[in-house]
Amino acid sequence: MQPAQRNSLRLLKWMMAASLALPLALFVFASTMSWFSTNETADREIERTLDVAHEHALKVFETIDHSLSEIAEIIRGASDANISARELPLHQRLKQLVGTLPQVKSVWVFDATGHALVNSLVAPAPSIDFSDRDYFRIHAGGDIGTYIGEVLTPRPPYQGARFFGVGRRRSNKDGSFAGVIQASVLPEYFENFYARIGREPGSFLALIRTDGALLAHFPPVDHDVRFDPGGALGQQLVAHPLAGTMTIVSPADGVERRMRYQRLAEYPVYVSAGLDTSAIRARWISNIAPHLIFGAPATALLFGLLALAFRRTQRLHEEADRREEAEEALRHSQRLEALGQLTGGVAHDFNNLLTVIRASVDMLRRQDLPEPRRLRYIEAISDTVGRAAKLTGQLLAFARRQSLQPEVFDACANVRTLSEMLATLIGSRVEITAQVPDEPCLINADAGQFETAMINMAVNARDAMDGVGRLTITVRRVDRLSATSTHAPSPHGHVAVSVTDTGVGIPQELLGRIFEPFYTTKEVGQGTGLGLSQVFGFARQSGGEVDVVSEVGKGSTFTLYLPRVTAVRSAESPLADDAPSVGRGGASVLIVEDNAEVGQFAADTLTQLGCTCVLVDNATHALEELVIAPTRFDLVFTDVVMPGMSGIELAQEIRKGGLDLPIVLASGYSQVLSQQGSHGFELLQKPYSAEQLARVLHKAMRARRLKRDQATAE
Numbered sequence: 001m002q003p004a005q006r007n008s009l010r011l012l013k014w015m016m017a018a019s020l021a022l023p024l025a026l027f028v029f030a031s032t033m034s035w036f037s038t039n040e041t042a043d044r045e046i047e048r049t050l051d052v053a054h055e056h057a058l059k060v061f062e063t064i065d066h067s068l069s070e071i072a073e074i075i076r077g078a079s080d081a082n083i084s085a086r087e088l089p090l091h092q093r094l095k096q097l098v099g100t101l102p103q104v105k106s107v108w109v110f111d112a113t114g115h116a117l118v119n120s121l122v123a124p125a126p127s128i129d130f131s132d133r134d135y136f137r138i139h140a141g142g143d144i145g146t147y148i149g150e151v152l153t154p155r156p157p158y159q160g161a162r163f164f165g166v167g168r169r170r171s172n173k174d175g176s177f178a179g180v181i182q183a184s185v186l187p188e189y190f191e192n193f194y195a196r197i198g199r200e201p202g203s204f205l206a207l208i209r210t211d212g213a214l215l216a217h218f219p220p221v222d223h224d225v226r227f228d229p230g231g232a233l234g235q236q237l238v239a240h241p242l243a244g245t246m247t248i249v250s251p252a253d254g255v256e257r258r259m260r261y262q263r264l265a266e267y268p269v270y271v272s273a274g275l276d277t278s279a280i281r282a283r284w285i286s287n288i289a290p291h292l293i294f295g296a297p298a299t300a301l302l303f304g305l306l307a308l309a310f311r312r313t314q315r316l317h318e319e320a321d322r323r324e325e326a327e328e329a330l331r332h333s334q335r336l337e338a339l340g341q342l343t344g345g346v347a348h349d350f351n352n353l354l355t356v357i358r359a360s361v362d363m364l365r366r367q368d369l370p371e372p373r374r375l376r377y378i379e380a381i382s383d384t385v386g387r388a389a390k391l392t393g394q395l396l397a398f399a400r401r402q403s404l405q406p407e408v409f410d411a412c413a414n415v416r417t418l419s420e421m422l423a424t425l426i427g428s429r430v431e432i433t434a435q436v437p438d439e440p441c442l443i444n445a446d447a448g449q450f451e452t453a454m455i456n457m458a459v460n461a462r463d464a465m466d467g468v469g470r471l472t473i474t475v476r477r478v479d480r481l482s483a484t485s486t487h488a489p490s491p492h493g494h495v496a497v498s499v500t501d502t503g504v505g506i507p508q509e510l511l512g513r514i515f516e517p518f519y520t521t522k523e524v525g526q527g528t529g530l531g532l533s534q535v536f537g538f539a540r541q542s543g544g545e546v547d548v549v550s551e552v553g554k555g556s557t558f559t560l561y562l563p564r565v566t567a568v569r570s571a572e573s574p575l576a577d578d579a580p581s582v583g584r585g586g587a588s589v590l591i592v593e594d595n596a597e598v599g600q601f602a603a604d605t606l607t608q609l610g611c612t613c614v615l616v617d618n619a620t621h622a623l624e625e626l627v628i629a630p631t632r633f634d635l636v637f638t639d640v641v642m643p644g645m646s647g648i649e650l651a652q653e654i655r656k657g658g659l660d661l662p663i664v665l666a667s668g669y670s671q672v673l674s675q676q677g678s679h680g681f682e683l684l685q686k687p688y689s690a691e692q693l694a695r696v697l698h699k700a701m702r703a704r705r706l707k708r709d710q711a712t713a714e
Contacts (some may be wrong), residue, residue: 012202050271068107068167072181102189105186116211149166167182202279214227257277258280350388357469362432374632409443413436415434461556469555470502493564497559500555505555512534544560591614605690636661
């Protein structure tokens with residue numbers, strides 16, 4: 001699809017989205033404002049209701065307090081016997097007093113033992129012990145003033161509504177406890193009043209003691225309720241002991257409410273008023289419903305018209321899309337043809353190599369072959385095998401499956417040398433700056449692959465700058481990789497090599513794909529998409545990471561993290577590649593090879609060199625040989641890829657068993673080797689010659705002897 005076509009469809013999509021998003025945004029804004037307004041109105045309504053309930057409760061308790069004072073004045077100075085003697089007139093007086101107080105069920109005068117001397121209900125008072133009631137027990141310990149008790153059920157023979165006690169202490173002239181004056185207050189009196197003032201749907205009013213005991217509740221509840229002092233309400237009361245506003249799920253009925261509370265003067269009681277949050281939401285919904293009723297049809301009509309326009313425009317572009325699909329099919333067939341040519345070329349080269357080898361072998365079978373020609377055919381086979389191995393290595397490198405050959409080198413020195421070469425490679429119009437510390441930054445990696453990765457990043461930066469700009473290469477030490485890395489942290493940290501350009505940058509939506517093989521944003525013929533893929537594969541195979549930070553229009557920074565090491569082997573190491581071959585020293589070698597022909601070749605070669613060989617075809621048999629005679633062998637030579645336990649796993653098992661034997665790995669290709677390396681063991685690439693086999697075994701044995709000599713010297 002052409003850019004103009006995509007733009008026209010994109011514009012229609014944006015218009016369709018806007019036809020929904022703009023009304024939706026306006027509706028959300030109006031709904032939000034309405035929500036805040038509804039909640040503010042509800043809070044004001046709750047506050048007004050609370051003022052009325054608070055004033056009412058204050059008058060009620062002040063009236064009760066005044067009545068208790070009047071009763072105390074009537075019996076002032078009278079002994080219990082005197083009160084009992086005057087019980088009938090006192091009963092009539094108390095009954096008359098209760099008749100003027102609709103909130104009071106009864107009033108009582110108790111002696112010090114909890115027995116009633118006189119009450120407003122019956123005369124004479126029955127001999128019942130009330131000393132276990134909270135309104136009596138609290139005063140026996142001392143004078144606490146007016147006490148408001150919990151809601152209680154009348155004790156037989158008394159019947160009627162539940163009540164809570166409001167009482168004062170009676171004291172003798174010497175201050176000792178003489179009894180209690182108590183009024184039984186009806187919670188239903190408050191609840192009836194709350195029902196009259198709480199007519200709005202979802203209204204809530206309550207009378208709560210400071211310890212959380214519920215005295216009265218509207219809507220009424222049929223069970224005792226106590227708020228947890230450690231709960232939301234208890235914490236709010238501690239933080240704001242006089243008044244406050246909060247949203248809470250009531251333990252009385254499990255309803256979520258918006259409520260406000262206020263302390264009732266000097267009394268240990270809170271008056272609370274509120275609204276159910278569901279009622280507040282219902283008010284809000286009723287306010288926004290008209291906007292939705294009138295706005296939804298208009299929005300749907302506008303969206304439908306734009307959708308129709310989009311559909312018709314889309315149909316106009318379908319024919320153009322079909323033409324482009326046909327062209328893409330043609331290009332795809334061309335790519336398949338190119339792939340076929342590559343495959344055919346590889347097959348052609350291998351067939352040529354095999355032809356030379358087969359012809360040479362056929363000639364070598366002739367009995368009458370002169371010695372010069374025999375030597376020439378042997379040399380031809382050797383050269384052809386070398387060419388085949390080189391071609392195989394090139395294919396593995398292309399597929400990012402080449403086994404790395406790490407060595408310890410200074411990244412700083414390497415970058416200094418590379419920066420001079422890069423100036424010629426990327427052109428004189430790119431200014432190159434290398435910021436390299438003076439102290440060495442040692443890493444253990446494949447030096448050739450490291451240089452290739454640096455060149456690939458530099459070439460990528462050059463293309464991003466279109467050949468003109470500034471390229472900065474920075475080397476530094478870092479303690480850890482990014483949080484997204486899957487590699488375990490290196491014990492000595494990492495060396496970070498950053499390549500920063502001033503190019504066009506990379507869009508964020510493409511950052512996740514830039515390391516994919518064959519992915520490229522360049523024009524056809526200007527790139528294969530393998531450069532950054534090589535960098536990624538090399539970093540992961542080396543135990544490191546590669547990261548990229550980019551901003552469109554401001555350039556990009558690619559950072560290669562490689563594990564840092566703290567020491568490097570001396571250049572005079574006896575393990576140099578030009579070390580002499582194994583001599584006839586009678587070394588004992590355990591050969592582990594599942595391919596019988598390859599194993600026999602290795603055994604014959606080492607036997608010719610004076611070694612004693614034991615050949616087994618799998619790792620399990622090798623471990624059995626080592627268990628039988630651990631000191632019998634001087635070296636283990638094992639293939640990597642074998643059925644069951646691999647060569648690397650065998651080597652690790654040998655190390656776990658505490659055997660300090662030199663171990664040499666042999667492999668033509670291994671997924672484990674290509675991804676994780678040789679785990680520190682010597683590696684011999686297949687196909688190998690007799691000379692290469694002898695050389696690498698010699699190096700391994702010399703390393704063992706050197707290690708033993710150093711241990712003896714210490």
